[in-house]
Amino acid sequence: MPLLEIRNVTRRFGTLTAIDRVTLSIEAGEFFTLLGPSGCGKTTLLRMIAGFDAPDAGSIFLDGRDLADKPPEQRPVHTVFQSYALFPHMSVARNVAFPLQMAKKPPEEIAAKVKQALAEVHLEDKGASYPHELSGGQKQRVALARALVTRPRMLLLDEPLGALDAKLREQMEIELISLQRDVGITFVFVTHAQPEALALSHRIAVMRDGRVEQMDTPSRLYGFPANRFVADFIGNCNMLPATVSEATPHGLRLAVGALGEVAAPPAERARAGQAGVLALRPEQVHIVAANAAHELKNHFAGRVRDFLYIGDVTTYVVELENGTRIEALLANSAPGRARFFEVDEPVKVAWRHDAGIFLLD
Amino acid sequence: MAVPRAERVTKWLIAGPPLAFLLAFFLLPSLIMALASLRYPGEFGGLAPLAARPGEESGLTLENYALFFGDWVYAQIFAKSLVIAALTTFACLVLAYPLALLIARSPKKRRDFMVLLVILPFASNFLVRVYAWMIILGPMDLLFTRFAVIVGMVYVHLPFMILPLYTNLEKHDPTLLDAAQDLGANAWHTFWRVTFPLSLPGVFSGSALVFIPVLGMFAIPELLGGKDDWMVGNMIKEAFLGTRDWPFGSMLSLMLTLAVLAIAGAAALFARRGAPNE
Incomplete structure (x- = not known):
């Protein structure tokens, strides 16, 4: 039995359907992420799990029991809020003690558990401090300790890393992963930042307009997006409009606009004559000098239009002869590479016949 | 680091006028009053000339203070005034808090209108409103009692409690209430563990705005109270307008000011220990 089951949940605000017949289940011990752009309904769904909002239709089950009649304070689910x-007016230790006091635990137990919870988030010496004396990352950890101290069945995190700067966010991501593994509590994480979702989650539900577009592990979402929205939202993607000219179990032949014929891996539902896009990750596209030898079937000549030097990699924007622009990623550690390609330099882009994924419109 | 000269000049230009006002119309009169409390009353009110009387070295005397500390009756009236002021403050707090909370948690558009309703009574004359209470309490046989005094006091001072409370409660982060509930607190615990402690600055300023004026109030006890409900304010008024003993009245005023300062100081100390620095 899954720990949490959301069955056919709908929530409307006036004429807006914030959640549209969502069904999903979350297993015990999972790090599950609701990912989507703002307004996709992910926070509404989280608030319904916490009990701050109620579905207009459908039900939410925790451990097989319907949560409908349970107010937030009676749900074994705690939240880490975006603003923490x-x-x-309470010291760090009193903040962390709060849920234990509400659960009417004896003072000795409270003291011991507060100490342990603060140790878990590496804030042993901050018990006497007040929130305003803490940095953003420290506040974040206090909020985590406070939400985890009673060992709830599930921890809900509402964009908890949103207010942190990039460096700190990365550090907190690593801490979150190890914390979740150590305490073994199910995390339900809400975010609009896809790198965060990919880095942290066991499974991700990608949401748009109140619906779940795709639900899968990070690597499968990235490698096999179910539609254009997911392909575009998760990572970067070249989208080449294409028509199927031939579909076999071994692969597709696509007519890609003015590029001509392109070979692509097989797609289950693709039939000859259908229109769609070939979604191609920049790192699947090789970039080589115009005169370099190559053995790839899909190759096209073009010129470097722009490049972004990121440090570990460089992203090149290559304009092909017919005007199509393709992004290609080149690792700067590539062996034997003597120099960068410059703007306007003639180059060739190429990709394997089994790279990319054809998505029907 | 030194503050730039221009900035210092600007500071004084801004702070100067109110400072001068307070010096001229508060500190100076207080000093005059303190001095007056040490002099002899004039024959028909006012103060006697400062020239030394025959057989005395100066025109100054501690007679009024001797009188004040020599007779229990003054201390009793002070104590009674403190009790009435405390009861009024408490009653205002209990009545104002739910209303302030209601306004603070109403939709933003409705709040301004509700605040307007709270201050609307100020639009009619103070005495008229107190007389209205005479008409209400009279037939109920409650007029000229301690109860009537407190009812009148509470009625007149209630807005001074509601407004600071509302201003404080309105600023509370509603996420904190969600957090408390999420962590297992019911409505009762959420109020006493989160909302109330966070509203203490509002409670203190509202209490000061009620307690201090009530302590010196004379019109309400005079109109609604009985002969046992004389307060410090009545004594002071009587000294100036009745017996025309200005030095005695000045002494009483000074004692009242000192009492208020002492209580405010104690409350500030208490508040600072209770709440962490911002």
């Missing part, structure tokens, strides 16, 4: 929502 630490009580400003």
